[in-house]
Amino acid sequence: MAGTVLIAAVMFVALVGMIICSKKQKASPAAQPIAIGLLVVVIVCGVLMMYKTGIFGDTNNFMEIENRYYASQGNVVGKYVNSNFAGKKVLVLMDNGYENSPRTKILLDALNEGAGGNLDIVADTLTLAKGPNQGNELQGFEMPLFEVMTAKDFDAALEKHKDAGVIISTIGLPRDVKAMRLWTKKDRPNLILISAADMRGYDALIKTGMVSAIVAVGPDAKFTEDAPPKDIQKTFDIRYVLIDKKNVEQYSGMFR
The missing domain is CATH 3.40.50.2300 (Response regulator)
Structure with a gap:
């Protein structure tokens, strides 16, 4: 349970950071690669969450x-x-x-x-x-x-x-x-x-x-x-x- 909570917390923080960076892209071009990086983190966390909750059919789901x-x-x-x-x-x-x-x-x-x-x-x-x-x-x-x-x-x-x-x-x-x-x-x-x-x-x-x-x-x-x-x-x-x-x-x- 602790593992799932940690993944969810990281995913939430990355999502918030991605939204903030996306809004600052016009004023600061450097924010774009950061936003992309955070998007990758969100996707990875999402995949891990699906594995953790058994959506992919893990036998120990x-x-x-x-x-x-x-x-x-x-x-x-x-x-x-x-x-x-x-x-x-x-x-x-x-x-x-x-x-x-x-x-x-x-x-x-x-x-x-x-x-x-x-x-x-x-x-x-x-x-x-x-x-x-x-x-x-x-x-x-x-x-x-x-x-x-x-x-x-x-x-x-x-x-x-x-x-x-x-x-x-x-x-x-x-x-x-x-x-x-x-x-x-x-x-x-x-x-x-x-x-x-x-x-x-x-x-x-x-x-x-x-x-x-x-x-x-x-x-x-x-x-x-x-x-x-x-x-x-x-x-x-x-x-x-x-x-x-x-x-x-x-x-x-x-x-x-």
């Missing part, structure tokens, strides 16, 4: 590294489900367009791999009662579900999969979480959150057993361009934490 970190969440949760809720059908709730997202397969494969291939998994999304993000469109941009879904929408998605004993939500919980009918069900499924963002007050949900576990970016997370370790658990530990009843007090600060 940014997206490959990020996908390995992302997959580590699924692997660890798969092990957790297999250890605590073996034999139960798993419903994974995902965002709009999940069918066409490469990350869907990455996560589902990692979940199953973590569970030793023993999971019965189905993926689905929510259908908003108000229609597709009604009243929340922004110049054709579709708002993510966690911004617009309601308790009613979430409950409706679960009703479609009554046979699921474990719910893994990658879209968090609705803002009106307390209104969910899920909490009143006698035999409610076990709920796990992956990539949880706003977790204020969720420690109470864990302590009362409403939520079995939450995977979130840890307080000591490290983001680096280096390839993650081959050990999946070590890869997970670099960025994420899995919080359940056993360690919820340890991470109490993440719920404030």
Whole structure:
């Protein structure tokens, strides 16, 4: 990450210098070769940035590294489900367009791999009662579900999969979480959150057993361009934490 930041900084300074020299070419002819030299620096930095971010298909590129970190969440949760809720059908709730997202397969494969291939998994999304993000469109941009879904929408998605004993939500919980009918069900499924963002007050949900576990970016997370370790658990530990009843007090600060 530091390398990319340094390249970006050099590129920015060179770009500013090039613009200044270009404006002074008429008054000072010597500024022209300097401007050309700085242009070369900008181009070189741009090429390096593209290599760094994997645009040229480097096998150790940014997206490959990020996908390995992302997959580590699924692997660890798969092990957790297999250890605590073996034999139960798993419903994974995902965002709009999940069918066409490469990350869907990455996560589902990692979940199953973590569970030793023993999971019965189905993926689905929510259908908003108000229609597709009604009243929340922004110049054709579709708002993510966690911004617009309601308790009613979430409950409706679960009703479609009554046979699921474990719910893994990658879209968090609705803002009106307390209104969910899920909490009143006698035999409610076990709920796990992956990539949880706003977790204020969720420690109470864990302590009362409403939520079995939450995977979130840890307080000591490290983001680096280096390839993650081959050990999946070590890869997970670099960025994420899995919080359940056993360690919820340890991470109490993440719920404030």
